[in-house]
Amino acid sequence: METKMELSRTDQILCDLIKMNTISGVYPERPCITYIKNLFDEAGIENRVIALDDQRPNLYACIPAGIASDHKKPPILFYGHVDVVPVDNQDWSSDPFGAEIKDGYIWGRGAIDMKGEVAMFIGLALQMKELNLQLPFDVRFLFVSDEEGTGKFGASYLVDQHSDIFAGIKWAFGEIGGFTFHVAGKQIYPVMVAEKQFSHIKVTAKGEGGHGSLSHHNTAMEKAARAIIKLSTERLPVRITPAATLMIEGFADIMGGIQGKVLRRLLKPAKTDKTLKLLGSAGELFDPLLHNNANVTIVGGGNAINVIPSAVSFECDLRLVPGCTMEEGIADVQHLIGSDYEFEVVEYNPGSSKIDMSLYKVISQTLIEKEAEAKPVPFVLSGVTDGRFLSKLGIQTYGFTPMKLPEDYNFTALAHAADERIPVGATAFGTEILVRLVKNLGLE
Numbered sequence: 001m002e003t004k005m006e007l008s009r010t011d012q013i014l015c016d017l018i019k020m021n022t023i024s025g026v027y028p029e030r031p032c033i034t035y036i037k038n039l040f041d042e043a044g045i046e047n048r049v050i051a052l053d054d055q056r057p058n059l060y061a062c063i064p065a066g067i068a069s070d071h072k073k074p075p076i077l078f079y080g081h082v083d084v085v086p087v088d089n090q091d092w093s094s095d096p097f098g099a100e101i102k103d104g105y106i107w108g109r110g111a112i113d114m115k116g117e118v119a120m121f122i123g124l125a126l127q128m129k130e131l132n133l134q135l136p137f138d139v140r141f142l143f144v145s146d147e148e149g150t151g152k153f154g155a156s157y158l159v160d161q162h163s164d165i166f167a168g169i170k171w172a173f174g175e176i177g178g179f180t181f182h183v184a185g186k187q188i189y190p191v192m193v194a195e196k197q198f199s200h201i202k203v204t205a206k207g208e209g210g211h212g213s214l215s216h217h218n219t220a221m222e223k224a225a226r227a228i229i230k231l232s233t234e235r236l237p238v239r240i241t242p243a244a245t246l247m248i249e250g251f252a253d254i255m256g257g258i259q260g261k262v263l264r265r266l267l268k269p270a271k272t273d274k275t276l277k278l279l280g281s282a283g284e285l286f287d288p289l290l291h292n293n294a295n296v297t298i299v300g301g302g303n304a305i306n307v308i309p310s311a312v313s314f315e316c317d318l319r320l321v322p323g324c325t326m327e328e329g330i331a332d333v334q335h336l337i338g339s340d341y342e343f344e345v346v347e348y349n350p351g352s353s354k355i356d357m358s359l360y361k362v363i364s365q366t367l368i369e370k371e372a373e374a375k376p377v378p379f380v381l382s383g384v385t386d387g388r389f390l391s392k393l394g395i396q397t398y399g400f401t402p403m404k405l406p407e408d409y410n411f412t413a414l415a416h417a418a419d420e421r422i423p424v425g426a427t428a429f430g431t432e433i434l435v436r437l438v439k440n441l442g443l444e
Contacts, residue, residue, distance in 0.1 A: 010123035010427035011106060013039075015099035017082065017115040018108035024083035024148035028055035032082035032115075036122060036143055043129045047141075050162055056145040056153040060165050063125060063141075066134030075138035076441065077172035077395070078125075078434075080118040081147030081154065081386065084110040090418035105421040113415045114175050116422045116430075117401035118143060123431035128438065135442040140169070147386050155386035159393060166393050171359050174387055177379050177399030178367070178430070182407045186254060187371070190379030191363055192399025193355050194243035196288070197320040198384045199329065200347040202313055203227065205340070209310035216308050221301060224312040227337040228296050231316070236292045236332040238272045243322040243355055243380045244289045250377035266290060288382040292332050293319045315346070322380065323353040349388045356396035362444060363400055366437045370429075371404065400437075402430040 007015070020031040033049065040047045040061050051057035065072045087096045087109055094100045096109040110116070125141055142165070144154035151157070158165065177192035205223035210216050248267055252260035263286075265275040272290055276283040294316040301312030320329045330343050357378070364376040379399065387397035403426040405411060414420050 007101075008425065008428035008431075009126070010119045010431050011424060013122055014106060014111065014116050014119040014422070014427055015101075015108075017119060018099040018106070018110055019097055021097045022083050022110070023086050024146060026086070029082050029145035030055050030057055033057045033059050033143060033145070036082075036118075039122060040125065043126050045125055045129055050158065050165070052153050052157045052161075058145060058154055058158060059141075059143045061125065061141040063128050063133075063139045065136055065138050066132075067136050071136060073137040074168050074170045075140050076438065077140045077142060077166070077169050077390075078121045079142035079144065079155075079172060079174050079386065079390075080114050080121055080401075081144050082110075082115065082118060083145055083148045083154075084113065084115070085148050085416045087418075092418045094419070096418075096420075101424065104424055106424060107419065107421040109420055111420045111422040112403075112411060113420070114147075114401070116403070116427055117175055119427045120401055120430040120434060123427065124434045124438070127431065127435050131435075133438065133442075135438060137442070139438060140165070144386065151386060151389055155389040159389045163393060166390070166395065169393070169395050171356070172387070172390055172395050172397045173400050173434075174397050175385055175399050175401060176381055176383075178402035178433075179411050180403065180405040180409075181411070184255065184259070186375055187373045188251075188254060188375045188377055189367055189371075189402070190247075190377055190399075191360065192381050192397070193246065193357065193360065193378045194322045195351060195381035195384055195387060195399075196293075196322065197324070197351040197388065198347070198349045199318045199320060199326060199345065200315065201294075201318050201330065201333075202315050202344040202346055203333070203337075204311055204313040204342040204344070206311050206342070208308075210308045212304075212306035212308060219308055220310055220312040221308070223340065224299070224301065224314055227341065228299070228314055230337050231294050231296055231333070234336060235273060235287075236294060237335055238269045238290055239292060239321050239324060239332075240267055240269060240272070240290065241321050241323050243378075244286070246355065246357075246378040247289065247380050248286065254375045254377060288319065289321065289380045292321055292324060292329050293317075293382075294333050319382065319384075322351055322355075326350070349384065350392075351384075351388050352391035352394075352396070358396075359398060359441070362440050363398060363437065366433060366440050367402060369436060370402075370433050402433040403427075404429050 047061035146154035207220035302309035
């Protein structure tokens with residue numbers, strides 16, 4: 001076991017952050033925000049705390065442009081969250097808040113989601129200040145609470161109540177992307193350019209009620225059960241979007257040959273599902289990007305054992321592909337289960353229907369400058385991030401927190417899981433590329 005490894009500054013920052021238990025909604029994020037503020041105060045970086053709740057604050061910081069205001073370009077934002085998901089009922093082999101160093105990794109909750117990335121952004125700010133970079137744009141930083149929750153105390157609150165801190169911003173950098181994804185001997189680096197949209201719907205089935213001792217048919221319970229089985233076993237209709245097309249074409253170009261041709265078949269709606277079946281487990285990456293997904297997570301109905309309920313409801317986590325409207329999403333569910341149901345939209349976080357690829361070329365070139373074997377590719381996230389709130393202001397988020405990862409490391413499998421960990425040196429690698437990136441953006 002390795003207990004004494006020389007750590008980079010950003011790795012040490014990561015360890016410090018991991019040791020602060022910031023399980024979202026359970027333990028306050030304040031210690032992490034205070035820690036970052038102290039680092040920025042010591043470095044002379046302008047910053048301020050903005051909070052709806054003093055225990056769940058956010059930190060805004062800015063390194064001003066180094067040229068006259070009449071020649072300035074739009075500011076760039078780097079943002080991340082310091083809260084983490086719970087560790088309950090997970091079998092950890094080390095203390096999830098111990099930041100233990102062993103086997104060449106830093107272990108702990110938040111190592112990759114997303115205190116490791118936050119450490120990179122902190123490292124970027126500190127290096128920019130030390131190097132006295134004279135850039136033609138402000139570089140702003142935002143470290144928030146409550147991303148793993150609703151965003152009520154974090155990004156959502158800031159966008160709605162403190163939009164001034166986002167003034168002039170067109171592009172931002174956050175999670176998830178820029179890490180090594182090994183496929184067929186190639187080092188692919190996905191750069192997130194879009195994400196699916198989150199919505200919460202309630203579906204109610206109705207039927208004749210009655211006494212539990214009698215035979216009943218076509219009841220609300222039966223209707224709800226039929227719908228739940230369909231939603232649990234069948235796909236919603238295929239939806240090909242510009243975002244998914246960018247990603248699949250990018251992967252096809254990298255893979256080339258027969259593999260590339262097979263991937264492009266995904267973009268032909270009549271062949272999409274057959275091709276996904278042909279790809280097997282490899283198709284799991286693309287499946288949720290080519291369909292809306294409705295997963296039933298809550299079921300309710302009835303309040304007495306001897307009464308057949310006249311109404312049964314179930315609730316769905318409905319994820320919509322980029323650009324899909326709420327009406328279209330409900331229509332997809334109706335296409336599968338039928339229209340004999342009542343629908344209620346409980347919550348909907350619409351995302352942007354457009355993708356701004358203006359900075360993608362610079363991002364790719366910067367990555368390749370450092371890692372010649374890197375194969376960048378546009379990436380669509382099946383989950384959601386705080387980017388959905390920033391999109392309300394017309395801000396394009398790129399998920400780009402570069403990490404060089406070994407071939408046997410599965411980033412997505414470790415996020416939110418037991419034994420979350422990150423290779424020692426990964427944050428230093430990412431910070432170096434981010435410093436190159438802001439320099440290259442300054443030359444554009």
